[in-house]
Amino acid sequence: MKLYDYSFSNAPVRARIVLYLKNVPFDRIEVDLLHCKQTDGHSLLELNPQGMVPTLVDGNLMLNQSVAIAEYLDEVFPTPSLMPRDAKGRARVRSLALMIACDGQPLVNLRVRRFLTGELRFSHQAMLSWVRHWLASSLREYEAMLARNPAGGNFSHGDTPTLADVFLIPQVQLARRFGVDFAPYPSILKVHDRCMLLPAFQRATSEYFLEEPGFGLDEAG
Amino acid sequence: MKLYDYSFSNAPVRARIVLYLKNVPFDRIEVDLLHCKQTDGHSLLELNPQGMVPTLVDGNLMLNQSVAIAEYLDEVFPTPSLMPRDAKGRARVRSLALMIACDGQPLVNLRVRRFLTGELRFSHQAMLSWVRHWLASSLREYEAMLARNPAGGNFSHGDTPTLADVFLIPQVQLARRFGVDFAPYPSILKVHDRCMLLPAFQRATSEYFLEEPGFGLDEAG
Numbered sequence: 001m002k003l004y005d006y007s008f009s010n011a012p013v014r015a016r017i018v019l020y021l022k023n024v025p026f027d028r029i030e031v032d033l034l035h036c037k038q039t040d041g042h043s044l045l046e047l048n049p050q051g052m053v054p055t056l057v058d059g060n061l062m063l064n065q066s067v068a069i070a071e072y073l074d075e076v077f078p079t080p081s082l083m084p085r086d087a088k089g090r091a092r093v094r095s096l097a098l099m100i101a102c103d104g105q106p107l108v109n110l111r112v113r114r115f116l117t118g119e120l121r122f123s124h125q126a127m128l129s130w131v132r133h134w135l136a137s138s139l140r141e142y143e144a145m146l147a148r149n150p151a152g153g154n155f156s157h158g159d160t161p162t163l164a165d166v167f168l169i170p171q172v173q174l175a176r177r178f179g180v181d182f183a184p185y186p187s188i189l190k191v192h193d194r195c196m197l198l199p200a201f202q203r204a205t206s207e208y209f210l211e212e213p214g215f216g217l218d219e220a221g
Numbered sequence: 222m223k224l225y226d227y228s229f230s231n232a233p234v235r236a237r238i239v240l241y242l243k244n245v246p247f248d249r250i251e252v253d254l255l256h257c258k259q260t261d262g263h264s265l266l267e268l269n270p271q272g273m274v275p276t277l278v279d280g281n282l283m284l285n286q287s288v289a290i291a292e293y294l295d296e297v298f299p300t301p302s303l304m305p306r307d308a309k310g311r312a313r314v315r316s317l318a319l320m321i322a323c324d325g326q327p328l329v330n331l332r333v334r335r336f337l338t339g340e341l342r343f344s345h346q347a348m349l350s351w352v353r354h355w356l357a358s359s360l361r362e363y364e365a366m367l368a369r370n371p372a373g374g375n376f377s378h379g380d381t382p383t384l385a386d387v388f389l390i391p392q393v394q395l396a397r398r399f400g401v402d403f404a405p406y407p408s409i410l411k412v413h414d415r416c417m418l419l420p421a422f423q424r425a426t427s428e429y430f431l432e433e434p435g436f437g438l439d440e441a442g
Contacts (some may be wrong), residue, residue: 049365050320061309062370064339065323067288068315075308087296094289099271102286102323112328115354140315144270149283 001026004044004055007209011105012054013170014066015073016207020200021161022077033110052111067101067135070163082163093157096145096164100111100171104138108174128178136176139185146187153193161195173205198211222247225265227254228430232326233275234292235287241421242382243298253330254331273332275403288322291384303384314378317366317385321392324426325359329395356396360406363389366410373434375415382416390416394426 003019003026005012019026024190031044033054037161045051048064056063056072065068074082106112108131116122116130151157156164176182182189195201224240226233235284240247252265252274266272268287269347277284277293284290294302304311327333329352337343337351372378377385393413397403416422 017267024319035306049369050324051360052324058309061312063312063316065319067319067323068312071315074307074310075311088279090296091289091293093287095290098288098322099284101273101319102288102327103273106323106327108332117352120273120351130341131382133340141271148270 002029002057003027004029004031004047004053004057006031006053007207009053009210010174011034011052011066013173013204013208014055015054015069015085016204017166017169017200018070018073018082020064021080021082021198022073024073024077031215039216047174050175054061055212060092066167067163070097070166074163078158082161082166084157084162089151092149092151093158093162093164096142096156099142099145100138100167103141104134105174107134108178116216131178132180134176135171135180138171139175139180139182139188142171142179143185143188148190156191161198161201165191165195169201170191170207170208173208223250223278224248225250225252225268225274225278227252227274228428229245229399230254230331231391231395231429233285234291234394234425235387236277237425238387238390238421239291239294239303239423241293242301242303242387245294245298250296257274262421263440278344287382288386289388293385301381301413303380303382303387305383307387310372310378312371313372314383317363317377320363320366320390321359321388324362325355325392326395327408329399352399355403356392356399356401357391360396360401360403360409363392364406364409367412375411377412382419382422386412386416386422389413390422390426391429394429 001023003012003114004063005013005028006131007030033053043051044053044055047057048055050064052064054069056069063072070082084093086111113114113127113131114128122130146156153159155161156168169192172188196205222245224233224236226237226249228251231233254274264273265276268278268283269276271285273285273289275290277287277290284293291303305314334348334352337348338345343351367377374380375435376382376390389409390413393409
């Protein structure tokens, strides 16, 4: 099992949380995503046409998309399970994870930020406003889902971590990096603090470096 | 089973394809998404904090996010199955569907287009360029995945429709609406034409109206 990873990227944190929660050994291959090169000198694009991380390789399977990676790992390494036993519970957990994966992160990821400041000549400040707008919107909606349709327990769904938490926690850390105010999101903070008691979440997030070259907050002005 | 829907929106087409493929009866409730009202006068936001379509209601379950809706329907109504039997096959199908759901559609959906032309004061032409850029990028990547890692068969994965096709076909129709050139995507076109022989794809897409008020191509200039 190989994980193509980039320490300044947010989405691979999700894959690492799952791998650590399930104690799956893997080789981590660092990719320089700014130049789309991996440490062996080849381009990630040769392997994955999206050229994005995380990319998981398991034998003859090359797998991109972090939701697909998380679901695959949960099927192949079922313990501990990250999905509820009932269909409605699984649906709720997938929905929460997808609110981050579809409507939260893709609008603010590296390639969109580069497109804004590159092709569209957004100022750094305008790019930051864009990022904060969509981060706050995804957190507001997640908070409302937790508050209006609670499933009980200290995590997003029940008393053990699920795929929803795997996607929420990196998003919280991304939003903190961009200076989003968390006062309106008490349910999210409670879940975040509970997750961060677990070694898998601690380790995966500690490997996420916040000062990406060219996009650090030092340039926020 | 109730489906909150909007005929000018692309994402609900996915839910309708699944419901029609599986012959599941449902009540369709049309939402005026531009004003976030449904036909009974209530706001969709009262039900779904994201205020987005499709929203599926099944008894006490309120479900947003089209990937979660499709997976739920596939679990609860297993015939015909939209997922391969093997874990690696399921992973590939999910990955293809998520390439559209995460990296294709969220960058060009109604709320992003409104944000571009509203808050950010993009011209209509600049908004169209943005949309075409991200649509072409998602199609290019999907085409490369089909070409480089073929699974055989006339659909995206094998000889029967899967979740991947459910997400691809509406994206093709969205891209056509925005005038994207399909010459570079022969594998996608082959899959599209095969899917469109099936009544479920025909019916679901025929209910997708392309001339959304305020965003029609008549204003493309």
